Amino acid sequence: MSGTSLDGVDTAIVNFEQQTPSLVASHYQRYPEELLQAIKRSCQQSSINIEEFGQLDARLGDFYADCIQRTLSKNKLSANDISAIGSHGQTIHHSPNSEWPFSLQIGDPNRIAEKTNITVVADFRRRDIAAGGQGAPLVPAFHQQLFHSNSETLAVINIGGISNISYLNKDPASPLIGFDCGPGNTLMDQWCQQHLSCRYDEGGQLASQGKTNTALLQSLLSDPYFSATHPKSTGPEYFNLAWLQPHLEQHPCSINDTLSTLCELSADCIALSCRQLGDIERILLCGGGVHNQYLRQCLEQRLEVPLATTQLHGIDPDYLEAIAFAWLAKQTIEGKPGNAPSVTGANKALILGGIYPA
């Protein structure tokens, strides 16, 4: 799994033999700086040509294969121990509402299969889009499997580059709902990288030292994405510094105060999403945003609901999304659907992705 934060690759080896999946081993590999810059050039569509783009696709495939091999050797496992790899790929552009809708993930799965000698499942999003869906978020169906309770209505909130919510109503007759809330870490990260010479705001320390600019926050929250009804999904091709710029011009703000305001924005769009959904009795958090203490404080202030991470259910919040893509691969291999049409808006449940045999 490599998400929109572009922080790197999360590898999870998951055992599905028991009723509850268990994380056998995990590995995090940061993107090397030069590879990161090439990915950013593709995402920002600034100066990449088709040759560079094609090579990046191949190079990322090799990088993912290397992440898998490192995880295997670190844990004294071999290719024979693994049934299949679910590879999300790196999203370069997500455009589910255009005339010809698409979501583009790269990291050539042919190369992963060739290098690891393990069957690969990849390209999870486009079949859902072909059936009229957003292609995202895909994790709610797995959240439902893992966490649904008949005694408590839950929301699972994944705070990655973008934040997304799964609403698991305790009434089993109630449909599964999920959507992207808006920016999770992406705007804060981009701001830190542009103005503060750091990849992200460790623990939310810098944001906690700033002061929220209420006028700026209100202006940001007036974006129609936040009040739009689901299904909906988004990405950094929408929520980026160019999106922020006109709001800042109207409401000038210091560097730290802007970071603080962006943190409040992330908390507000999550809180707004919760209110759009109705009664929630407990919230489970996952994704790298759980390490941002200031963001968690902001969330606690807004939500009168107990907040915990998915560790409460024994699932490492840093690897839940990677585990979910292992599950999605398993669904595909077994010929079972992976999407939840009530979440993505697709016209039916579908077997997702392509299979690249070992």
Ligand SMILES: Nc1ncnc2c1ncn2[C@@H]1O[C@H](COP(=O)(O)OP(=O)(O)O)[C@@H](O)[C@H]1O
């Ligand atoms: N110690 C930390 N303090 C603050 N933020 C953190 C910390 N660790 C991770 N993060 C945030 O989490 C992000 C990575 O989260 P992740 O769940 O991997 O997102 P994605 O799925 O988009 O890759 C980082 O870019 C950073 O913003």
Ligand SMILES: [Mg+2]
């Ligand atoms: Mg990540």
